[in-house]
Amino acid sequence: MKIIENYTDLNQEYHKSVVAIGNFDGIHNGHKALIRKVVQLANQNARLAGLITFTPHPRVFFSGEKNFSQINDEVTKQDILSRQDLDILFKIKFNQHLSLMPPDVFFNHVLKNGINVSHIIVGSDFKFGYKRSGNIEILRDLSKENDIGFDVIEKQANSLSKTYSSSSIREYLLQGNIAEANKMLGHYWYTMGVVITGANKGNQIGYPTINIRLDGSIKFAHGIYATNVYIDSKRYQGATYYGKRPTYDGTEEFLETYIFDFNSNIYDHEVKVEFIDFVRYDQTYESDNKLKNQMKIDCENVLIKLQYYDKKFSLLDK
Incomplete structure (x- = not known):
């Protein structure tokens, strides 16, 4: 898995990848379903399978590490992702500049002109852009306007209909319910x-x-x-x-x-x-x-x- 932190001057061999976007804290079963879809679609279309994530976690950036509990640190998260058959991990630095980007600016600057993706896959609760003002409807429209493929993976649940979520895992860890x-x-x-x-x-x-x-x-x-x-x-x-x-x-x-x-x-x-x-x-x-x-x-x-x-x-x- 190739790790790329500078997406603004990207080698052309990494263009037109199929990507998932998100924080992916924990890499739980729901995340893995999304990643499997990325890998499957990339293989079907002879593209590279990529994942776009942010460092630090946006909630750590805004509230500080003492006020937000992460499931994995960056090193462990990267280690887990390296075992998911991905070709590329785009680690986008989350900073003040990125946090102030409106959804359309983020789309054009990062996804279209920066990474130059061919297909985007996100979870159904995905939000992006300034104050999380962008949702999947906005992202779908922007993708369609720019001839970029787009898919949404619905929330995944276990056999007892309990939805896989990072917030639930954080609670379990704090309770000792490993x-x-x-x-x-x-x-x-x-x-x-x-x-x-x-x-x-x-x-x-x-x-x-x-x-x-x-x-x-x-x-x-x-x-x-x-x-x-x-x-x-x-x-x-x-x-x-x-x-x-x-x-x-x-x-x-x-x-x-x-x-x-x-x-x-x-x-x-x-x-x-x-x-x-x-x-x-x-x-x-x-x-x-x-x-x-x-x-x-x-x-x-x-x-x-x-x-x-x-x-x-x-x-x-x-």
């Missing part, structure tokens, strides 16, 4: 990061952990999770804690993982942590010994949960 979030995503939710030096508290109680600092816009329930950890493409089982370490009066959020049957030094290595299920919420313990006893119970529960997961549901094992 199982429902994963069902909506169609893959195990995961995050990526570089292993950093920690406070060595886990090692002191017999459970050494790897520590990762996450993007500040990623928010989910503090507690213990059953996870898979990928190091140099090899999968390990893990018990992951996310929170502020209240037992030690912590103030900063960390992601730390005890990896079963693993004792190598991997500082500065990039790892991927895949969340399979939630075990319990964060708690404060009166002593290291009580925390150690709880960790033993947590690890037993983690291994029980990991016995039943479906490996085919993982993007990272493919």
Whole structure:
């Protein structure tokens, strides 16, 4: 997948692509249906399959990362998209200039004269342009006037008629309901990061952990999770804690993982942590010994949960 950030001087080989447009936070089952349509149409017409997205997320731009919870950071989002059979990812910088463009100016500047698309596919709730004043009717008319193909993909739902949506997934993550979030995503939710030096508290109680600092816009329930950890493409089982370490009066959020049957030094290595299920919420313990006893119970529960997961549901094992 070719990543293109400058669309104003685009090489002609990337012109006339079939594209989807959106924020695509989470890349859930609804997004994947839209992307499959893009890939299918591109293949049928011997075109490149592309996706146009924005960085930062417009809601982060307007409200700041502390006031908006994203499902994926940019690195993880790009990693997921690289597994969707797309040829091109157009990463459009969302800034003041772009936010003030009326719908017709955005269409002409970005889609027609910039990327020079041949076909546009969007979701039924797509909005664009200044103050989200452009809708699918406006986009359909602009596309027709400029001889550009246009399709709308209706909202997708599961067998229980629950619509796939990024907002629902954010709520599930904040609740610790990782199982429902994963069902909506169609893959195990995961995050990526570089292993950093920690406070060595886990090692002191017999459970050494790897520590990762996450993007500040990623928010989910503090507690213990059953996870898979990928190091140099090899999968390990893990018990992951996310929170502020209240037992030690912590103030900063960390992601730390005890990896079963693993004792190598991997500082500065990039790892991927895949969340399979939630075990319990964060708690404060009166002593290291009580925390150690709880960790033993947590690890037993983690291994029980990991016995039943479906490996085919993982993007990272493919």
